[in-house]
Amino acid sequence: MIRARVGARDAMRILTEVARANGQIFEALGVSKSSVSRKAASDQFLSRSESERILGLAKLIGQVQSMTNDAEADAPAWLATWMAEPVPALGGERPINLIGTMEGQTVVSNMLGHVLRGGFA
Template sequence: MTISTEKRPQAKKALRATAFAPKQAAESSLMSLTDFRNVYGSTPAFRVRLIRQGVRAVEVKDMVRMMDTPQDRVFKFLRLSTATVNRKASRDEELSAEDSERVVGMSNLIGQVQTMVEQSGNPEGFDAAKWLAHWLEEPIPALGGECPASYMDTMEGQKLVSNLLATMQSGAYA
């Protein structure tokens, strides 16, 4: 059987797309959600692939353990169902892309804090995950007295929190 020249470019495009997709998925699965500095330092395109493939629920529970905060509290501010995360973790399944996006956002924020401390001085003994978990629940004047945790359930809210952290590092926030 021969392929007509009209359809050949389409066939090549389909083959390239199919061959490329597993490579992207394999790259994304090499990085752990708890490798905060690398999640923060990765490209937006890489994080999008990570989100689309879904974050393993087991890794979400690992991240929460590192934050040293009750999982119900973290899941509440990320708008995650505790029952769903626990069920998927027991089956070694991934979260939906929607839930994964908020979780990757949290990992990214922890990585941002870790990077800020490393750039600003001596990070020895500093635990970015624990610090962020505590700070998220403190009322912040720049947020009208609200806690940053109340912004963690949306990507826009997470961007706002990220910008606030960057402002703190620059010294512009008092």
Template sequence: AMGLPRDQFMRVLGLARSTVERKITQRGPLSQFEGEKLVGVERLIGQVDAMVREAGTAPDDFDAARWFARWMADPVPALGGLAPQDLLDTADGREAVSTLLYQMKSGVYA
């Protein structure tokens, strides 16, 4: 949904490509740790979608997942110059990105 190559997405989340590929092939479940990373990113995308829709500025073709994929790659001064994708592999990092999105919504880092 984000339009990213699978390798890049797994690297951002700190997931081992071989492990994920094996689980996909075997249709096996992800570990709780792996699942939390994926769900965390999905929550961030949902947060972006809700923010834009609540603001009433979303074009009909707005795609929150693709917007997030582009946005997460660029360094952000509010994150000490790190790109949001540099923080997505930990729960604390995802929380920092979520907080930044809320701050953007309120205009703190506009």
């Protein structure tokens, strides 16, 4: 999917779901809201690097959805809220500050898995 690249319309849908709860998501991922909007309007694709970060965010949303097993839960909003708060296990860093790289997304995913399994963060 990364090689094929993500369509800007699909990216906008994913980002908008999270942005409702945390408008910093575009900046945190290093993507321009206006650029994604412009590309969505003309049915274009994002770059491979942008696609990779967007798919990483979608994966984090999916992780929350699969671990909560609650169809009624708003996983994007829960994730956005959780990422905005400092996490002691990350040295007080906010997870949203880490998701701009794939390595950072892996750290966030691991911490998220720990939190959702009932561990302390």
